[in-house]
Amino acid sequence: SIKIVGVENWGAGGFVKHGDIEKASEGLSERDFKILLSHDPSYWQQNIKSNHKNFQLTLSGHTHGMQFGIEIPGVIKWSPVQYRYKNWAGIYEELGRRINVNRGFGYLGYPGRVGIWPEITVITLKAKDA
Template identity: 35%
Template sequence: MEEQRKKKQRKKRLVIGVAAVLLLSGYLYWQDNDLMQTEYTCNSPDVPAEFDGYRIVQVSDLHNKWCGKDQKRLIKAIREEQPDIIVLTGDIMDGNHPKVEPAARFCELAVKIAPVYFVPGNHEAMVKTEYRRALYDRMHACGVIFMIDRSVELTREEAAITLTGLESIRKADYFALKQISDAQTDFVVLLEHNPTDAKVFLQSDADLTLTGHTHGGQFRLPLIGGLYAPDQGILPEYDGGAFYDAGHMLIINRGVGNSGFPFRVGNRPEIVTVTLHRMEGGETT
């Protein structure tokens, strides 16, 4: 009898253990793959009336990830947002395990939805030249617009706003501030991968800055936020979401993929949609 009782206990523990592993695996899979669509509105008196309702979809930190066969889930999510432009804020390729196809194929499909603008991240910089060239060649071929230390004007009817892209504000402080200050339009959108120097962005002349890099702190806890971000370390101040200062708005995209840590906790992947809204008077909010 005692032996049978012990057998039942062992079997029960085994069943509970297997169930716990399955539940944990399912949770981590959901956390890694259930794509969120996060919406923000950028209210500013500097938004031209013609750009009221203008929609910008931001994708960041893809890191070689496949979102369904042929990027079907990611493309579907972007198409549903009906963007006027799509911006990619770096690390679409993973430098630790470089692959061309996931990012290249995504770009080839995304440009069919809306014009695509790209700034590179640290992972594009760290890969071998052959991988970077192979990816960039395909991106150029399908019409992705590279925004490496340059500005363009986006027009709608008779109005325009400025879009500026930076490869790295750490090496281009002067360029960044000069390009933004020299903008011929009232409203400026800045694209940059790394938000570590967030205070520079929030004190610049950019009305809206879009960044990524942090992966949302990888593991997020209620009331605490992200636990770790590259370049910021433990309990980063700028981990993800929207930040405001003196009429400037900074958005840190939590990204789509992973690098280093193979999973996320409390921090599902996201794409971000920002809708521009003209308001009368006041500061950007």
């Protein structure tokens, strides 16, 4: 089975910190396969990747890749947002746990994007071989 857990926003810097992973995961064990929905990827860095309940996958967004950047797969992936967020676009793995940060398809301020394309992510989960 898969447990899907969501938290209210918790953001680094001046963003609100309402996310409460302990409350959201009451009744779950370390062995459950859990997917966490957390808007801001900084929550994963500061509170989730080493959490004792072992959240295997976190899905986040928030950064939009700052709507500006350069990406040539396998060559370069750069955006000024990387100076604020360690995890800003794509899949990252630390401590055996993963986060996928989606660039989304919206915007903040400037109604467009330069080099950071809108994104819809498809993730296929597969059972681990016994």
